[in-house]
Structure formats: structure tokens, C-alpha cells
Amino acid sequence: MLVLGKGCLRFLILVLLLIIVVIALQNIEWIIRTIYPVHYYDLVEEYAQKYEIDPYLVVAIMKNESRFNPTAVSRKGAKGLMQIAPITGKWASEELEISNYSEDMLFQPELNIHFGIWYLDVLRQEFGNNVGLMVAGYNAGNGNVRKWLSNPKYSKDGETLHKIPFGETRIYQKRVLRDYKIYTKIYKQDKPYRPYHWGELR
Numbered sequence: 001m002l003v004l005g006k007g008c009l010r011f012l013i014l015v016l017l018l019i020i021v022v023i024a025l026q027n028i029e030w031i032i033r034t035i036y037p038v039h040y041y042d043l044v045e046e047y048a049q050k051y052e053i054d055p056y057l058v059v060a061i062m063k064n065e066s067r068f069n070p071t072a073v074s075r076k077g078a079k080g081l082m083q084i085a086p087i088t089g090k091w092a093s094e095e096l097e098i099s100n101y102s103e104d105m106l107f108q109p110e111l112n113i114h115f116g117i118w119y120l121d122v123l124r125q126e127f128g129n130n131v132g133l134m135v136a137g138y139n140a141g142n143g144n145v146r147k148w149l150s151n152p153k154y155s156k157d158g159e160t161l162h163k164i165p166f167g168e169t170r171i172y173q174k175r176v177l178r179d180y181k182i183y184t185k186i187y188k189q190d191k192p193y194r195p196y197h198w199g200e201l202r
Contacts, residue, residue: 082116
């Protein structure tokens with residue numbers, strides 16, 4: 001029976017770790033894309049082009065909202081891939097003239113993505129192309145963002161949020177903007193979209 005000394009064992013472990021690191025470095029892109037996958041891109045691309053919204057922003061929101069699960073339901077009743085709230089779904093269905101609309105239709109990937117991107121366009125127009133405000137509005141509602149902007153406690157200039165009072169929205173905004181940058185960096189060579197210059201990514 002072969003018995004290895006401690007020094008030899010440590011050397012073998014070091015060699016094994018080195019091999020693992022080399023393999024990981026050679027497959028780093030695959031690993032990153034596994035952590036940051038893209039699903040439903042054809043639908044995202046179609047409606048992102050229609051409303052002139054960066055598809056990578058949409059994917060980042062979808063990842064954080066539902067982890068790409070079309071049957072996801074939040075504690076507040078938001079549904080589907082982009083977690084459309086019932087009241088937003090009803091509003092979108094009226095504005096987009098969706099016939100025979102029902103809440104269960106929010107589980108349909110195409111309609112859910114369409115509604116989510118439409119709402120992002122509403123936020124884009126309302127907040128002057130500021131991505132940070134758009135993302136905060138997507139989570140907390142545009143009404144809350146407007147109130148925060150008018151409060152010097154949260155906004156020094158009425159145009160940018162320097163503090164977000166909702167902890168959930170604050171964390172959500174940071175995660176979405178982080179993922180948006182990562183998605184853009186990873187996939188920009190595949191789909192040549194550039195992030196829109198929508199103000200500072202705060």
C-alpha cells in the first residue's frame with residue numbers, strides 16, 4: 001500500500017488546484033454565460049426594437065424579476081417573466097388594445113415581455129431616459145419615484161435619486177444595473193447593441 005507523505009500530498013493538491021484553475025480560465029466565458037443566461041431573446045429583441053429599449057436591460061430585469069420562469073408569481077401577485085402587476089397588466093391591455101384580456105394571459109411569455117417592455121418605454125419617456133430612475137420605477141412604481149424626486153431628502157436636484165427610501169427598491173436597482181452592465185459586456189459581440197446613453201447608471 002502506497003503511503004504519501006504530507007509534503008507530497010500537499011504538492012498533489014496544489015497541482016490539482018492548478019489544473020482546475022487552468023480549466024476554469026479556459027472555459028471562463030462558458031461559466032459566465034451559465035451564470036448570466038439569456039432566454040426568450042427573440043421575443044425580447046422584437047419588442048425592444050419596437051420601443052427602442054436596450055434588450056440587455058430587459059434581460060437584466062427579467063433575470064432579477066423571475067429568473068426566467070414564465071409561471072413565477074410574487075407575494076404581491078405580480079406574474080410571469082417580467083412580473084407584471086395585475087393593475088399594470090390591465091392598464092397595458094387597455095393601452096395596447098388587447099382583446100379578451102385576462103390576468104392569466106400574463107403567464108404567456110410573449111404578452112408578458114410585450115407588457116414589460118411597453119412599461120419600460122413609459123418610464124423612459126417619463127424620466128428622460130435615465131436608466132436608474134426607470135429601474136427604480138419598474139420596481140416601486142413611477143408614482144413613488146416622482147414623489148422621491150420632489151423630496152430634497154431623496155433628490156438634491158429633482159432629477160436624480162441620491163437616496164432610495166425603499167430598501168427593496170434600493171437593492172433591486174443595484175442588482176439590475178450591475179447585471180445590465182455584465183450582460184452588455186458578455187453578449188455585445190453576439191448582438192451589436194450598445195447601451196443607450198440614458199444618463200448616469202445610478
